[in-house]
Amino acid sequence: MDIDSFWKIIEECREKAHGRAERLAWLKDELARRPVTEIVGFQVCLDRLCEQAFTWDLWAAAERIFGGWCSDDGFCYFRLWAVGLGQATFERAVQDPDTLAEAPEVGRLAGRPRGAWGDHWPEWEELEVVSRVMV
Secondary structure: OOHHHHHHHHHHHHHHOOOHHHHHHHHHHHHHOOOHHHHHHHHHHHHHHHHHOOOHHHHHHHHHHHOOOOOHHHHHHHHHHHHHOOHHHHHHHHHOHHHHHHOHHHHOOOOOOHHHOHHHOOOOHHHHHOOHHHO
C-alpha cells in the first residue's frame, strides 16, 4: 500500500464513520477485505507518519491542547489521532502545529473541562493496533 492509498482509506473512514468506536469498526471491516500485504502496508504507512509527527513542536501543541501536560504515551496516541484528522490537517500540523487551533476537532474542546471531552478526547490509541490484530 502506498501513502496515497493509505490517506484514501483514512479520508473515506472520516466520511463514513463518526466517533472512535465506529471509525475503528469501519477500518477493521475495510482492512479485513484486503490482502495481508495491504494490511501490513497500512501499518507501515501509519508508523512512518507517526514517526514524522514526532516533533517537539507538535508535542508542545499537544501539551497546550491537554491543558499543560502530555505524557509520552499520551503523545503517541495524540499523533495517531492527528493522522485520523486526515491528510491536509495532519500535514499542516506537522509543518506548523499552531494550525491545529483551526481544526474543528480541537475547537470542540476549547473552553470545556477535560472531563467533558468524552469521545472527543484527542487520542486514538486503538488505531495503533487495528492492522496488527488482522495479520
